[in-house]
Amino acid sequence: MTKKSAVIFTLALIFVLVFPATASTELIEVEPIIEVGNVLALPGGVVEITYTITGNTIGFVNLDLELPYNSEFFRPISIDSSPLDQPNSFFLYNPDFSSEIMKIIFISSKEVIGDGLLFTVTYQINNDSSFGHHEFSLDVEVIKIQSGNYKDGFVNLNVQVKPGTLVIDGLGGGVSVSGRIRSYNPGNSTTIRLVNDEEGIDYRTSITDTAGYGQLEQSFAFAGVTPGTYSLVISKDVHTRFIVQKIIVGNENLDLTLDSRPEVQLMTLRCGDISGDGLINDADLTILWRAGNYNKKTDEAENSWCDLNGDGLINDADLTILWLAYNYNRGAVIIP
Ligand SMILES: [Ca+2]
Numbered sequence: 001m002t003k004k005s006a007v008i009f010t011l012a013l014i015f016v017l018v019f020p021a022t023a024s025t026e027l028i029e030v031e032p033i034i035e036v037g038n039v040l041a042l043p044g045g046v047v048e049i050t051y052t053i054t055g056n057t058i059g060f061v062n063l064d065l066e067l068p069y070n071s072e073f074f075r076p077i078s079i080d081s082s083p084l085d086q087p088n089s090f091f092l093y094n095p096d097f098s099s100e101i102m103k104i105i106f107i108s109s110k111e112v113i114g115d116g117l118l119f120t121v122t123y124q125i126n127n128d129s130s131f132g133h134h135e136f137s138l139d140v141e142v143i144k145i146q147s148g149n150y151k152d153g154f155v156n157l158n159v160q161v162k163p164g165t166l167v168i169d170g171l172g173g174g175v176s177v178s179g180r181i182r183s184y185n186p187g188n189s190t191t192i193r194l195v196n197d198e199e200g201i202d203y204r205t206s207i208t209d210t211a212g213y214g215q216l217e218q219s220f221a222f223a224g225v226t227p228g229t230y231s232l233v234i235s236k237d238v239h240t241r242f243i244v245q246k247i248i249v250g251n252e253n254l255d256l257t258l259d260s261r262p263e264v265q266l267m268t269l270r271c272g273d274i275s276g277d278g279l280i281n282d283a284d285l286t287i288l289w290r291a292g293n294y295n296k297k298t299d300e301a302e303n304s305w306c307d308l309n310g311d312g313l314i315n316d317a318d319l320t321i322l323w324l325a326y327n328y329n330r331g332a333v334i335i336p
């Protein structure tokens with residue numbers, strides 16, 4: 001060995017000793033992007049939000065995800081997943097909890113590589129949700145590949161999340177459904193629901209309490225109703241339920257005061273269910289007739305519900321309402 005070749009050999013040996021695994025520790029940069037879909041939703045509606053991945057060139061076998069949500073407006077009800085059509089297991093846990101974060105852990109027996117749909121989450125929008133924009137993002141806590149961990153292995157992980165937007169808007173689509181109700185005591189509020197069980201839709205609106213007394217007519221309206229067949233369910237304290245089945249909503253605004261069924265044109269609630277059991281009968285009469293209630297001022301009575309007409313007194317005027325043939329010994333009004 002010449003002196004020159006000995007120097008080269010020595011330098012090569014030092015290089016190998018100092019950088020023993022240069023080839024196997026080559027850093028791989030991976031920047032997959034998880035993109036959240038945009039959706040338009042209505043109060044009371046159900047929407048699906050998609051989560052897709054691109055730039056997934058190395059693949060993963062494990063994902064720990066956290067999806068925050070705001071239960072004041074919506075909550076997750078289910079998750080559907082078949083990431084990139086790979087056989088896998090998805091576990092949704094803690095779906096209804098105080099932290100308002102849906103945690104998802106994904107585990108697969110083999111690497112899931114490529115771009116496409118990761119999973120879809122179905123959200124229920126609250127019936128009383130106000131209109132507005134909500135950003136949908138997620139936190140990716142851990143991502144593993146089969147032969148190592150993105151975080152501490154030879155892959156430099158940099159997962160980007162592109163948030164989506166959920167817009168809750170009553171004007172984004174659909175039509176209006178309006179109607180007219182006759183009931184006693186405007187001092188009590190009225191709740192009206194428009195329900196389509198098959199589609200999981202449950203719109204809700206209310207007539208707020210106002211001053212006045214007696215039997216009054218009041219109007220209500222729903223905005224942004226998706227076409228379909230609904231049941232209308234009206235609830236009010238001391239009244240029995242009023243249910244109209246087979247309300248067909250098409251592509252034009254629906255005015256129920258023009259309905260072919262006379263009982264629907266002006267929906268008259270039965271009054272006198274003081275006990276709240278759904279029936280107006282002798283049990284309610286007994287309460288109203290009781291010495292602690294009858295001929296008392298409402299705020300001095302044992303049971304203020306006995307003031308059916310809301311005039312502040314419990315007397316023969318209320319007894320007359322309870323005894324009306326339309327009310328007495330009757331229950332809910334159901335119009336098929
Ligand atoms: Ca009753």
Ligand SMILES: [Ca+2]
Binds near residue numbers: 306308311312318
């Ligand atoms: Ca009264």
